[in-house]
Amino acid sequence: MTKADIIENVYEKVGGFSKKEAAEIVETVFDTLKETLEKGEKIKISGFGNFVVRDKNARVGRNPQTGEEITISARRVLTFKPSQVLKNVLNT
Amino acid sequence: MEREKSGAEAHVMTKSDLIDRIAEKLKLPRGKAEEVVNMVFESMENSLKQGERIEIRGFGSFEIRNYKAYEGRNPRTGNPVEVQPKRLPFFKVGKELKERVNNGRTTADGAPAADAPPSTPGNGPTTT
Numbered sequence: 283m284t285k286a287d288i289i290e291n292v293y294e295k296v297g298g299f300s301k302k303e304a305a306e307i308v309e310t311v312f313d314t315l316k317e318t319l320e321k322g323e324k325i326k327i328s329g330f331g332n333f334v335v336r337d338k339n340a341r342v343g344r345n346p347q348t349g350e351e352i353t354i355s356a357r358r359v360l361t362f363k364p365s366q367v368l369k370n371v372l373n374t
Numbered sequence: 375m376e377r378e379k380s381g382a383e384a385h386v387m388t389k390s391d392l393i394d395r396i397a398e399k400l401k402l403p404r405g406k407a408e409e410v411v412n413m414v415f416e417s418m419e420n421s422l423k424q425g426e427r428i429e430i431r432g433f434g435s436f437e438i439r440n441y442k443a444y445e446g447r448n449p450r451t452g453n454p455v456e457v458q459p460k461r462l463p464f465f466k467v468g469k470e471l472k473e474r475v476n477n478g479r480t481t482a483d484g485a486p487a488a489d490a491p492p493s494t495p496g497n498g499p500t501t502t
């Protein structure tokens with residue numbers, strides 16, 4: 283499934299929008315999610331899951347190919363934690 | 375269950391906040407914005423239910439991972455428990471969003487991260 287399929291669903295099932303409008307709204311949904319996460323905010327979508335931004339400290343890692351030690355710099359990463367509802371849906 | 379690491383927390387956007395933002399940005403009736411947002415997540419849920427992969431360019435991808443049964447332990451009592459096989463969604467952040475989130479570290483709170491990595495890929499833990 284791609285964004286185009288989601289747009290198609292919105293167009294067909296929500297109704298009241300042209301395809302172009304449906305596309306614009308779906309784009310805005312993902313743009314808004316990205317803007318919010320970029321600011322370091324957490325997003326909770328009930329029934330689906332939480333997108334959480336986490337700060338990671340610098341640490342020493344290894345190049346798996348050469349075994350050489352390298353410093354992995356501090357960074358901010360995004361993780362997704364599925365909701366219990368979604369987990370249940372996937373396992374029934 | 376929630377373990378927040380330092381820093382990026384405080385603000386939370388809920389689905390309801392997201393709906394408000396969409397309605398505001400696009401001057402849509404809130405009810406319509408709500409229908410659309412619900413349809414977006416419902417579409418993704420249905421897709422995952424069918425075991426399908428989802429790819430949203432610039433955002434990330436979701437796929438179903440199958441886990442085998444294993445013998446786990448109740449962390450409180452230490453008693454062995456049988457964990458059933460399960461299917462869980464796995465999210466992999468897209469390149470654009472990954473970089474934006476990491477760069478937001480330096481801009482969001484104004485605290486310059488002296489060691490902020492240039493957003494070049496390849497110096498981090500390699501993900502598939």
